[in-house]
Amino acid sequence: MADKVTDVKADPAVRRLAVDVRDVSLTFETADGKVNALANVQLQIAEGEFVSFIGPSGCGKTTLLRLIADLEQPTSGTLLVNGVTAGEARLERAYGYVFQAPALYPWRTIEKNVMLPLEVMGFSDSERRERAKRYLALVNLSGFERKFPWQLSGGMQQRASIARALSFDPALLLMDEPFGALDEIVRDHLNEQLLRLWDKTNKTVVFVTHSIPEAVFLSTKIVVMSPRPGRIIDIIDCEFPRDRTLEIRETPEFIKIAQRVRNGLRAGHSYDE
Amino acid sequence: MPVLAVVLALLAIWYVGAVLMNMKLVRDGFEREETKYTTAELIAGTMTAERPLLAAPHQIVATFADDIFGYPPNSPRSLIYHSAVTLSATFLGFVMGAVFGIFLAILIVQFRTLEKSLLPWIICSQMVPILALAPIFIVVLGAIGVHGLFPKALISAYLCFFPVTIGMVKGLSSPDPIQRDLMRTWSATPSQVFWKLRWPSAVPLLFASLKVAITISLIGAIVAELPTGGQAGIGARLLAGSYYGQTIQLWAALLAASMLAAGLIALVGLTERAAARAMGARS
Incomplete structure (x- = not known):
């Protein structure tokens, strides 16, 4: 395991930064005044990492993900994705985004849903078909191409939405509590599949969750966040091998990291009560 | 079945209405011509009046059918x-x-x-x-x-x-x-x-x-x-x-x-x- 660790933490000068957040703050103007959604966030994510944002609701973890995706704009600070601004990265189609809900378009078949971003991006007809087939196979949905979303279970729909996010082969995958609505058995299964996928494709994954076991199991780096104002209170390296299995959840290392995450969450919360 | 029942009920009400509304019209007609009439003739008259106040359904259907099938389709009477x-x-x-x-x-x-x-x-x-x-x-x-x-x-x-x-x-x-x-x-x-x-x-x-x-x-x-x-x-x-x-x-x-x-x-x-x-x- 030790050499795997050095592997992940290889010289940062060699590994390009996928995401570089420098002193970013975001204030929303609402009817009852200003809300500090994020305050002075610093975060560097190297290529190939699997980073989880964890924290209670209102801590700005989803907002931070949306900033990276250029779905929100920071009030101050700089935010680079692949070395360019988030807006430029979005125009370069640098990332695939998986939302909390599958949000498949109900009038399109599963295959057509996966082909949708490819249509938007102007891929050729044969390329679209070939990629839809390939990525549906990757998420184990071969044979469901002609089904409509309502004919699939929630877990299958979310897998289809992952295939959709991967279809144009972005180097960065942004996932906002993608398995939050699913039951634990399905979630475990999808977590394992996601890890295999990450291992196979070498993508950078940024993953928002409020589940401690999920964060520890999946991540190479856990970002613990705290609300009011949303900020990062701890960044924990999580040095399990890339081909980890669900069994690591029983190991002392796993429990130790989970404990540190829990303590961080508790500390962030304490001044509230 | 319920649809049919409603239709039949409406038709019945319609016929009763036609008799009542056209009654005076028909009676006046008989009296103008000074002919004797029975109630049966009166009621029959309400069903066949040429310009009734309320036309009976069968009259409407007959005229409708005649207006549709009685003339060539390009005739101004069709x-x-x-x-x-x-x-x-x-x-x-x-x-x-x-x-x-x-x-x-x-x-x-x-x-x-x-x-x-x-x-x-x-x-x-x-x-x-x-x-x-x-x-x-x-x-x-x-x-x-x-x-x-x-x-x-x-x-x-x-x-x-x-x-x-x-x-x-x-x-x-x-x-x-x-x-x-x-x-x-x-x-x-x-x-x-x-x-x-x-x-x-x-x-x-x-x-x-x-x-x-x-x-x-x-x-x-x-x-x-x-x-x-x-x-x-x-x-x-x-x-x-x-x-x-x-x-x-x-x-x-x-x-x-x-x-x-x-x-x-x-x-x-x-x-x-x-x-x-x-x-x-x-x-």
Whole structure:
């Protein structure tokens, strides 16, 4: 395991930064005044990492993900994705985004849903078909191409939405509590599949969750966040091998990291009560 | 079965009404000719009066059938001829109204500021009684040499664009935030967002509003036929019927109008079902 660790933490000068957040703050103007959604966030994510944002609701973890995706704009600070601004990265189609809900378009078949971003991006007809087939196979949905979303279970729909996010082969995958609505058995299964996928494709994954076991199991780096104002209170390296299995959840290392995450969450919360 | 029972009950009430309402008419007739009459003859008379106050259903059906099958379809006495005249104005008006209605809805959805500036006028346009407006349309268009089908279709369109606009504004704004965010993450162009997201989302509401629009369009076409003095069309038949006291003919024309309306709604309904099937709706 030790050499795997050095592997992940290889010289940062060699590994390009996928995401570089420098002193970013975001204030929303609402009817009852200003809300500090994020305050002075610093975060560097190297290529190939699997980073989880964890924290209670209102801590700005989803907002931070949306900033990276250029779905929100920071009030101050700089935010680079692949070395360019988030807006430029979005125009370069640098990332695939998986939302909390599958949000498949109900009038399109599963295959057509996966082909949708490819249509938007102007891929050729044969390329679209070939990629839809390939990525549906990757998420184990071969044979469901002609089904409509309502004919699939929630877990299958979310897998289809992952295939959709991967279809144009972005180097960065942004996932906002993608398995939050699913039951634990399905979630475990999808977590394992996601890890295999990450291992196979070498993508950078940024993953928002409020589940401690999920964060520890999946991540190479856990970002613990705290609300009011949303900020990062701890960044924990999580040095399990890339081909980890669900069994690591029983190991002392796993429990130790989970404990540190829990303590961080508790500390962030304490001044509230 | 319950439908049949209701129909039978209504027919029974109708017949009773016909007897009661036409009674005086028939009795006056007998007395004017100073002939003796029995109650049976009186009642029989109410069923066969030439210009009854309330025509009996069988009279209406007989006249209706005669008006349809009794004359060649292109004869001005044929209901088919008149229906075709009204139907062509209805269709042209419906198409113009639907296209205009959708166009307005797109404008409103694409430029939100237009909602505040445009919508009050759109609503006002529907508050003007069309019976007052129709003659103005016909006269003004007639003065600049536009006659026949187009002015009638214009009045139809004027009436039927409204439900389409209201329905489509709602339909085109119906995609939820995640569906819109997805398009943004792919850096989709506004026209891609429209065609791949907004338009398909709006299809269910489009058909709902088209169903309303097509019946309104028929009413618009009939109303538009009234102020022209009525040479042709169902409106003209209604006008002539009331002018000459031909109540049975009036009823037959009404029957034709309602059958046209039912047919038109069924047509839109069929299209809707085909579209829904193609778009993967649960059956």
